Amino acid sequence: STKAIILVGGPSRGTRFRPLSLDVPKPLFEVAGHPIVEHCFRAIAKLPEIREVFIIGYYDESVFRDFIKDASHTFPGIAVKYLREYQALGTAGGLYHFRDAIMKGRPDRIFVLNADVCCSFPLGQMLRLFEEKNAEAVILGTRVPEDVATNFGCIVTDSHTKRVLHYVEKPESRISNLINCGVYLFDTECIFPAIRTAIKRRTDRPRLVSYPSSENLETSFFADEEDGEKNEVIRLEQDILSDLADSRQFFVLETKDFWRQIKTAGSAVPANALYLTKAFQSQSEELAKPSATILPPVYIHPSATVDPTAKLGPNVSIGPRVNIGPGVRIKEAIVLEDAEIKHDACVLYSIIGWGSKVGAWARVEGTPTPVTTHSTTVVRNGVKVQSITILGKECGVADEVRVQNCICLPYKELKKDVSNEIIM
Ligand code: GDD
Numbered sequence: 394s395t396k397a398i399i400l401v402g403g404p405s406r407g408t409r410f411r412p413l414s415l416d417v418p419k420p421l422f423e424v425a426g427h428p429i430v431e432h433c434f435r436a437i438a439k440l441p442e443i444r445e446v447f448i449i450g451y452y453d454e455s456v457f458r459d460f461i462k463d464a465s466h467t468f469p470g471i472a473v474k475y476l477r478e479y480q481a482l483g484t485a486g487g488l489y490h491f492r493d494a495i496m497k498g499r500p501d502r503i504f505v506l507n508a509d510v511c512c513s514f515p516l517g518q519m520l521r522l523f524e525e526k527n528a529e530a531v532i533l534g535t536r537v538p539e540d541v542a543t544n545f546g547c548i549v550t551d552s553h554t555k556r557v558l559h560y561v562e563k564p565e566s567r568i569s570n571l572i573n574c575g576v577y578l579f580d581t582e583c584i585f586p587a588i589r590t591a592i593k594r595r596t597d598r599p600r601l602v603s604y605p606s607s608e609n610l611e612t613s614f615f616a617d618e619e620d621g622e623k624n625e626v627i628r629l630e631q632d633i634l635s636d637l638a639d640s641r642q643f644f645v646l647e648t649k650d651f652w653r654q655i656k657t658a659g660s661a662v663p664a665n666a667l668y669l670t671k672a673f674q675s676q677s678e679e680l681a682k683p684s685a686t687i688l689p690p691v692y693i694h695p696s697a698t699v700d701p702t703a704k705l706g707p708n709v710s711i712g713p714r715v716n717i718g719p720g721v722r723i724k725e726a727i728v729l730e731d732a733e734i735k736h737d738a739c740v741l742y743s744i745i746g747w748g749s750k751v752g753a754w755a756r757v758e759g760t761p762t763p764v765t766t767h768s769t770t771v772v773r774n775g776v777k778v779q780s781i782t783i784l785g786k787e788c789g790v791a792d793e794v795r796v797q798n799c800i801c802l803p804y805k806e807l808k809k810d811v812s813n814e815i816i817m
Pocket residue numbers: 400401402403406449450451478480481482483484487506507508509510544545546547562563572573574575630654
């Protein structure tokens with residue numbers, strides 16, 4: 394049998410997702426009408442052979458309770474469980490710590506998904522490649538522009554056999570533009586021994602050697618000494634994958650579908666657009682019907698009120714109980730629960746936080762970035778600024794005020810025009 398694991402991290406992560414992560418754990422932030430983690434979960438639920446899913450992280454037990462309750466209700470055939478790490482154990486440390494729970498019933502294979510990626514999760518294709526190659530591991534890969542590839546795990550492959558020849562996590566120099574999407578399929582008889590070997594190597598050798606990627610070995614050494622916390626951190630990317638490439642049946646499935654990382658708060662906007670497009674292509678009933686004022690794809694929560702003269706889309710998600718007045722224009726944006734957009738206001742390339750109010754004739758706007766950049770910053774007057782404007786929870790924008798390329802922390806009132814700023 395096959396099981397699946399979703400790695401969600403914990404509260405010390407997702408700092409780049411501020412200010413939105415101040416009010417909701419990143420995996421539960423909603424894009425295209427569903428929490429980020431639910432998009433992963435739904436892809437898993439499509440595979441009939443998967444009956445058990447573990448969400449592994451170090452958030453409090455209570456964080457995923459409602460999500461799991463809902464998921465168990467919607468997918469009664471799948472057992473979902475949250476496994477909490479007592480501290481951050483790393484992407485492989487958690488797997489290893491919970492190996493008994495995972496191995497119960499002796500599954501042959503496990504999927505491991507990073508929760509913070511947005512993609513079509515072609516898990517069925519990964520399974521087929523796995524079987525066809527009699528693989529021990531399959532990684533999902535995608536091509537990105539050369540200049541951004543080193544921000545990710547890089548894969549060198551034999552294009553003919555699809556075998557992974559080398560794997561280097563965030564290399565210092567360019568080695569390949571085929572990168573790790575953060576989605577894996579492992580043979581359970583291979584992955585757990587591989588993690589055990591990595592742990593053994595760590596205990597046998599001085600700790601310093603185990604952190605080759607650290608920019609400053611000395612500081613990392615002292616940091617480890619101080620909190621003693623990182624001792625047990627084992628990472629799939631640095632500690633396991635390159636070994637697999639050396640000695641095992643390790644293959645890559647290269648996807649041509651969309652793929653983005655969800656790191657900064659602004660990256661929720663492209664993720665929203667990609668998931669909405671996917672829903673539109675599959676003719677999802679959830680989306681608003683296209684019309685003269687609805688340019689698809691648009692998601693409107695059933696409890697929201699949208700004036701018929703407001704023009705929405707493309708790529709807009711409107712949350713529960715949101716109120717949108719006459720003459721409003723919204724595109725490429727997420728408007729969260731209980732927000733209010735007054736008449737004739739304009740919201741473009743932005744996220745409007747929970748309960749925020751945008752005044753009449755106000756403009757809240759960001760700047761479009763090409764999909765291929767994999768970045769949510771733009772350079773303006775020689776300064777790097779956020780391309781997406783974000784209003785945190787319960788912010789207010791006064792009538793006729795223009796907010797451009799700003800990040801605004803919760804509970805702020807904007808009474809004057811602002812641009813290219815972080816408002817604290
Ligand atoms: N349970 C648990 N415990 N989860 C963790 C931990 C941990 O200690 N640390 C990270 N995660 C989760 C994160 O929530 C995320 O879903 C995933 O593991 C990877 O997070 P990072 O460790 O921050 O890595 P990254 O996102 O910078 O890079 C990884 O993903 C890229 C694709 O998005 C690497 O796998 C790269 O090679 C890859 O390209």
